[in-house]
Amino acid sequence: MALACEAAAGGSGPVFPDLGAADSGPTLIESLCMNCLQNGMTRLLLTKIPFFKEIIVSSFACENCGWVNNEIQSAGKIQEEGVRYTLFVSSKEDLNREVVKADCATTKIPELDFEIPPFTQKGALSTLEGLIDRAVAGLEQDQPTRKATDPDMASKIEEFIKKLMKLKDVEMSFTLVIDDPSGNSFVENPYAPQKDEALMITHYKRDALQDRMLGLQACTEEETPQNTVDDLRNEVLQFGTNCPQCNAPAETNMKLVQIPHFKEVIIMATNCEACGHRTNEVKSGGATEPLGTKITLRITDPSDMSRDLLKSETCSIFIPELEFELGMGILGGKFTTLEGLLTDVKELIVVKNPFFAGDSTVPERSEKLKEFGQKLDEIISGKREAHIILKDSAGNSYLQNLYAPDPDPEMKIEKYERTFEDNEELGLNDMKTEDYKEQKVDK
Template identity: 40%
Template sequence: MEGFDADNVNEVESMCPSCHKNGLTRMLMVKVPYFKEVIVVSFDCPHCNEHNTSVQPAATIAATGSNFLLKVTCKQDLQRRIVKSDAALFQILEVEFEIPANVQPGQFTTLEGIIMQAITNLEMLQPDRKTHAPEQYEAINAFLEKMRGLLTDEPNFTVILDDPTGNSFIENPHAPSKDPNLTHTPYARSDDQNLALGLNLAQERAMAPGNKAAAIMNNDAAENLAEKFTTAGDIMELPSICPSCQTNGVNRMCITSIPHFKEVIIMAFKCDHCGFKSTEVKCGGEIADHGTRYILNVADELDLNRDVLKSDTASAKIIENGEVLVGVETGTLGGMFTTVEGFLNQVRTQLDGVMPFSAGDSADAAERTKMLQVVATLGEFISGRPFTLVIDDPVSNSYVQDIYVPDPDPQMTVETYTRSTEQDDELGLLDMRV
């Protein structure tokens, strides 16, 4: 509990699991910066010196599961902070090490801390094994050597952290830029996973990834899209369950065509009971046989007011003087229709609410300063400071408004390219049979 405000710590007496005498349990609700609230629990026994800590998520189960794949290539990677819920599966592929779900309490630690704890736990019974199970002793001894070999100055191994609750995280020390060694993949839970987590399947489907992701979109901009390109007769209404209060509501959908682009599907939900609103924009039509990259040099207010349609398959970069200030990975902001200015505001909101460990109690001074500088620079871009926006969509479902049509746009370059086999595989196109 070191480093937290002691005034906010709740203390209760509880029985020690080792000596069965009274010890002291301390509990503190902590907002992990750019992640969510967690409850840190620490127990100390003054009689037998038993000590243990655990972390439990205080927030609700997320709309999607999370899979993190980390390539550990340097000693600094061992110090990455990790939030691992009790429902998460942790693996180190090269040594075939695995911590299954629901066998350990949640942890807020580092990668090195997880490995050291595993080594300590395995070593604990080695003296007994040496006497009563020598073959098992030798096998575990060989495995321990492999585990110790991970903690070198030049490590080279792969970590997978998979959590169906979405309540686990691995630190990105490069935030807000993309981490070259870390891949985060959100995924829809299976029915079996929902049942194992005790979730109601009908409710879970109402909170599907698309609907939940849409909650962070610019609602006013999406409604504006419907007003600009549709008429009332084009709107379809379907009964739906509110993902916030689970009461019945109406999901409105329409198909419209954006000039000089393609057809898009607009979905909007508003709950009259609790006021919850969500919007989502999806592109219709067939999948393009190429990717499209928009490079916009934003120079003035006209450029800030350009319409932007970013699909959930697109990534984005905000660049100044050739240096990437912020990288937005595929799926991070979901699908949205907004303006360049609105996109910058969405990125600022994302930096302030999603990416972990960049400010607050769990961050050092350098990380905090870095994040404040990025947020301040984004504010200057919104105020008119020039920058470059790159939106890259491998299936060409994104669009940046060309305000000079039919003349060439002096501020924007549009590039088309052939997708790589790896991109086709990530998009699931290699598995399609038509």
């Protein structure tokens, strides 16, 4: 695998070219056939599926015994947070939802006490019905052997397979849970850009066990940089990473910046020399505020588009006139203008939506998304009045007041007490910092 990656990265182009690119050819590697123990040939192709992720396609063929084996492995970037999708299935239309399931994801159906552990299946792009069919096929695979060696077990599995098949009739509602610590799984929202009441998306921080499962290792205390805050303010830090577009090696610049009348933020920017892709992200450099913040702005003039805006990764966006809601963590942290934020929303929902074009297109859905994009353009150009609401449970988001130091008549800033669910998403319920005392353990 390492030789293949080195061979693919030998040129100046991207490591993972787009699927169907003219210059993308497989790498040939002589390999051992596990069927006859003779040498065969493996063809390895590093490519990128549009609107999805990077993959590694491997195909092995043995000329001696004719054995063939084909595999697809994910090469996508591990996200900063894990994601958990909880879908309440109540109709047959829900079975047609597109699902991207990473190989490290856990799939559960609580009503049947059914679970597919991580790394027991390869990653797949399918539908909910396809996931059920795949689970049934896996259970049926060794049934002939079980019927001969353990008839009781085979009978129980046969009964359970019938229960799984009945789910496809949706005679009773059930719940599907996909928990992916890598953050690369996805369940389609057919009502986009509106909120899907049947689908709940939860982003969470991985624990140490999940990091080890994904092959990630936390930085030890000896490896932690000892720079002071003053040093960080005057220094641009650099560290190696991979380009999110082509996965080629790139450099990320990071700097601590003080925003006047607000707080410190960390600005991160990556520029890829291989494909020219640029990305930037802003993270809060301070602690979680004791109260959440809700900022409501009534957009009445095109000049409102020039307001500076800081959206943290814990901030949700609402546009009531369009019945639009964007959850926390989806666009990440951004320091931009109001126009830049609305443009990014349009690009995410309309331009980069994999179900807006291609084989997955549904005419009614495409027309709805196109209409949503036109309404956003009208808001940006000042032809349509609307409200934008930034709700940040961590209190780390900011919208510029054009009338400062006087109050802004079109903007309302509210502080609110976080709910138990808000604290759970921020990981605060399990933290105890008050009256903390070190406990001595008797040896």
